[in-house]
Amino acid sequence: MVAINPEDQSAAGRVPKRSRLHFLWYLTRRSPLTLVGLLIITLLVIMIVGAPFIAPYDPNKVMLSARLMPPSAAHWFGTDEVGRDLFSRVIYGSRASCGAAFMIVLISMSIGVFLGCLSGIVGGVFDSAMMRIMDVVLALPALVLAMALAAALGPSLFNSMLAVAIVRIPAYVRLARGQTLSLRERVFVKASRTFGASNLYILRWHMLPNALSPLIVQATLDLGGIVLIAAALSFIGLGAQPPTAEWGALVSSGRSFILDQWWYGTFPGLAILVTAMGCNLLGDGIRDMLDPRLGTR
DSSP: OOOHHHHHHHTTTSOOOOHHHHHHHHHHHOHHHHHHHHHHHHHHHHHHHHHHHHSSOOOOOOOGGGGOOOOOOSSOOOBBOOOBHHHHHHHHHHHHHHHHHHHHHHHHHHHHHHHHHHHHHOOHHHHHHHHHHHHHHSOOOOOHHHHHHHHOOOOHHHHHHHHHHHHHHHHHHHHHHHHHHTTTTTTHHHHHTTTTHHHHHHHIIIIIHHHHHHHHHHHHHHHHHHHHHHHHHHHHTTTSOOSOOOOOHHHHHHGTTTEEEEHHHHHHHHHHHHHHHHOOOHHHHHHHHHHHHGGGG
């Protein structure tokens, strides 16, 4: 027997530094825009986690003597109508806007993938009924349906998250069902059925691991659109309520001052734009990397 060096064995599970650098070089050459999206999302995560250390002021601190001040060295993004620092409010607003988007994707993806895979495995009447329900939801405009649900539940950030999550479930149901229908005819699935495996076992060990790639791409691309929908609900008063710092609510408050105090609504709007663009660029890059048919040769 050949003795294995413990140092070699422990190093086997680590990714070499050269491999990480090669991946970044490969990503830069193949899709520079994907690297831009990755940098935007990385900076966004740092901003969300480090908001208390990055923001120079308390986002809810009122300073009437400094109301509606333009951008300066003291207030990088200016101040609002009661003197609150807009830079601090935009930084903390990333927690409400992006945190809500992440939770919406997590909820809608979890429920949608489970229902879609189960529908594809079971088939029959259950599958037909599930697809007709999803068709009814998809037939309605997503933003209008989200507005109706949020209004029925009541104006709050949690209720708006729940409304958008319900609206996004059908997209994951249809995608997961399509993947399941293509996978259930594979040899390994038929072999599991031959040995008496249950539907839940097949769902857990065969369907979900093999259907993850398109679902991850869909979730990444969804983030940008969900940030926009959540901001739109807050803009019309159905999302985050004052004094919570949220990008859509900040844009809504700044529209009354847009002619004279342009900075009020501009910087939160740019934050929404950059975040949505970063999510879309990263999603496109992940799709290209996971689908070899779309790769550049």
